[in-house]
Amino acid sequence: MTAYTGTRHLVRLILRRDRVVLPIWVLLLAVLPASYAGAYAELYPTAAERAAYLAGTASNPSIVALLGPVYGDSIGALTVQRAGLLALIAGLASVLTVVRHTRTEEEAGRRELLGATVLGRYAGLTAALLVTYAANVLLGLLVAAGLVAAGLPGAGSVLFGAGVALTGIVFATVGGLTAQLTESAAGARGIGLGVLGLAFVLRLGGDAGASGGTGGSAEWLSWLSPLGWAARGRAYADERWWVLLLPVLFSVLVALVAYPVSVRRDLGAGVLPSRLGPATAGAGLAGPIGLAWRLHRGQLLGWTVGFGLLGLVLGGAADAAGQAVEGNQQLAEILSRLGGSSALAEAYLGGTLSLTGLAAAGYGIQAALRARAEEVAGRAEPLLATAVSRSRWLVAHLIFALLGPAVVLAVAGLATGLAYGLSVGDVGRELPRLLGAGLAQVPAAWVLAGLAALLVGWLPRLSGVAWAVLAACLLLGQLGAVLKLNQWALNLSPFTHTPQVLSPDWSVTPLLALSALTAALLALSLKTFQTRNIPTP
């Protein structure tokens, strides 16, 4: 067993490094299913109401495509469907965790440091897999415990928890394999997430033709996708425990490939050859903006495609969501007081677009903080020693922090408008309206990007605080009304001020005010960046 020597130490190292991140994602995901179960029990207490919900919403093709099939109208079955994306998120977290502790370490050269100590050939991969497997098992246990605590039957709860955990384990193993393939961690992540995306598209395609629990003609596609397996255990219906064998077998197969590959290659090398670049720079790579384009374009493309797909799915589901709410007397009354029953779908669209705005703000923050990352990595110094002013260098990054969110929100608005327009048969009207609604989110997202920029200039060591502010805005938006917070507290979030462009009367003033605030933040950012030490460690 010398190949595994040192695994224990590496496990402890990973646990030490991830002592914050790992518990957070496990706990956040673990509470979701139980809270869905509680919400269903409250919203649809009777079997008749649930049957209506099942007929009206849960078996709606676009909902089934997005979340997965539903087997029956029990609270458990509805909860399992509603938590359908849980497996996807667990898979995502697992791929990222495994790559982070394998290929990223190797690329950074830290593995070499450890590799020179008493460490078996398999120790690195095994430690990363063990930790991620354990996190998924813990997640599964917590999910099951939470569902039992919410009053659902034990068998179904365990089956669903196991399904989620095993899906995470499948993608952890996939991450372990992709980490062997490329030299760069970004490449390994890309391939891993690509596999995850493919699995999602397969499941989406397989479930799209289905409605409710009756599989469509293409259901075999869902059986090909690891993301389709968790639901197909039919928890809380006629439990099919043998389905759990699929992820186990798949993981074993992937591991059987990953392990031999991991020892047949050199440290630092990948299986796929790294491509050579051009020997000379193209005409575009001539200054800070050309460089920033090279550094940001991959992310811009990724976010644009992601927001486009998201918009299509959300827009496509809007009409159905509106009808579903209409079926629920109580909820419809609440919503109609807010905007009239005709505006139900639009209230849904407004809500989802505001979440999209928050995500776009996250992108803006990420792009602004890229400047700080460049500085810390030592890549700003040689550029600032050329005939490039500090302002030009910082502005080049900030352009992407501003244009990026605007572009992706425009795309999200267009995609939502297209899909919604098609479903209600009026693209000509809905497309421009929803484009407008998407763009209305831009100034609020800019404020957060501007704040991140100010931190980069003024308090670089604290620039990560921008993420905390984003989290606070998310909480204010999601929980503010529920917790009946003071209006002044809600007003702290720029997103509170974004007008509901889809409702007939709205004012452009807050958008101008938010834009002016952004301009002030950016001006301060550039000014403070002008006078500080570079690099500030």
Next chain:
Amino acid sequence: METPIEVSGLVKTFGRTRALDGLDLTVRTGEVHGFLGPNGAGKSTTIRALLGLLRTDAGVVRLLGGDPWRDAVALHRRLAYVPGDVTLWPNLSGGEVIDLLGRMRGGLDPARRAELLDSFELDPRKKGRAYSKGNRQKVGLVAALASDAELLILDEPTSGLDPLMEEVFQSWVRRAKADGRTVLLSSHILAEVEALCDRVTIIRNGRDVETGTLTELRHLRRTSIEAELTGPADGLGQLAGVHDLRVDGHRVRFDVENAALDAALRKLTDIGVRSLVSQPPTLEQLFLRHYQADQVRS
């Protein structure tokens, strides 16, 4: 013509640490100036102040006749800088980085670029993440040496280069000097400075402790000798210029000033030599010897 680099009384503090403590440094036009000091002495901090990247707390810094903080962009057009640890963008090829830096500096000489790539044996098509430490350093050097900058600021540029490439580097610095360019070469390797520099400034704990031509700094140039003799090492300790003599049976170890080297070797061969290793002392050893005493006294 103005003096390329003029620093006097420079003070820079980071929190409680006094990184630079009244540093003076003058580099004259057309010379290769060694900036010598152990790790952590303040060489990189000085260079960053020269580049206008750090705010100084006191003292005067003049770069090419201007104020490096205020006139950074205009001055940077006339200089090229290689940091001690070149970091590259993982997804850009070495050639792209060379061209990018060159263009941002105001152009580079394509013929010289090709010649540099050839002599440094650098493949410009590799991506940043694929280069070793030494090759990343070469990317920075090619970008700087291919420019027409009148002042080259090189911060420990040869760290990670093998001895062969070190030779190549030295020939290019000599060529830069022949072209009339001024070079500030920071280093902690005495031999490198000896091979290239007209004048040297030695820095320790943020302060210049000595500056002058190599001849003026001759007292620093010693050789460490380790020998196994056939007889007892009598009389070695009495020789002028022999320091730190340690005798262990027939084995001796000592440092000798280069002026007294001939006499010391004669003495050794008189006794009879079984084996002999001689090497230049490390800078740290020199510093220990020369400046620790000063510090204790002051």
